[in-house]
Amino acid sequence: MVGCCQPEAYERFFGARQARLDAGRYRKRGLGGTSRCLVELAGDVSETTVLEVGGGVGAIELELLAAGADRATNVELSGQYEEEAATLLAERGLSDRVDRRVADFVSEPVAPHDVVVMHRVVCCYPDVDRLVGVAAACTRRRLLLTFPQERPWTRAGIGAINLFLRLTGSGFRAFVHPFAAMRAAADREGLSLERRERNGLIWESVAFVRSSPS
Ligand SMILES: C[S@@+](CC[C@H](N)C(=O)[O-])C[C@H]1O[C@@H](n2cnc3c(N)ncnc32)[C@H](O)[C@@H]1O
Secondary structure (H helix, E strand, C coil): CCCCCCHHHHHHHCCHHHHHHHHHHHHHHCCCHHHHHHHHHCCCCCCCEEEEECCCCCHHHHHHHHCCCCEEEEEECCHHHHHHHHHHHHHCCCHHHEEEEECCCCCCCCCCEEEEEEECCHHHCCCHHHHHHHHHHCEEEEEEEEEECCCHHHHHHHHHHHHHHHHCCCCCCCCCCCHHHHHHHHHHCCEEEEEEEEECCCEEEEEEEECCCC
16 A cells, blocks of 8 residues: 555656646646635635645646745655646746645645645545644645545545556555544644535535634
8 A cells, every 4th residue: 555655656646647638738728627616715815825735737826826825835746747847837937936846745744834735635645634634734824625525436436446556556546535534633733614615526625724823
């Protein structure tokens, strides 16, 4: 099973081809529906700092910078996104406002940021309590998450994906983690649930907001 110390499984699964596809899709069509929902849940981001964990090519932070955020940091376990991400940043003249790091965020957490985003990341990490707990501890204002709904069909879909991954020798696994576990981890770090939105039949997005000083 993949853990925090096996980034090569993520490098293989989230590879250069995926990065090219993501960057091309973003150039052509902008953000997809669930990403747009997270940007909306972020609220007013003027003069904030943004941390995107597992941000891939970094499309959400680009939108938040365009919406008024000052600076962004992207911590991504797979190094395969860096080339496409650098090209997107250069195209938009934003290279000097984004700090990109290739690291496991859980074992190498970063300094607190105002807004922390994890879009479709919780489902790619085995230890939901640690991932959300570390993200919440890094959040000064708002933590935004997208993850698969706890439904029979998402469990069946992810079970089928994991079977395929096992049969093909991949060490990567996906997860439908309970929302209660995310909420407990956020609560413990002084965040409370602000909004919860369903995005169709698969994904849901939530905003946690800081209710006590960090
Ligand atoms: C399904 S992809 C989503 C990428 C991007 N957020 C998007 O929605 O297009 C999940 C990403 O999370 C990254 N990831 C998972 N666990 C991580 C961790 N502990 N630290 C940093 N990145 C992580 C993976 O490498 C992968 O690129």
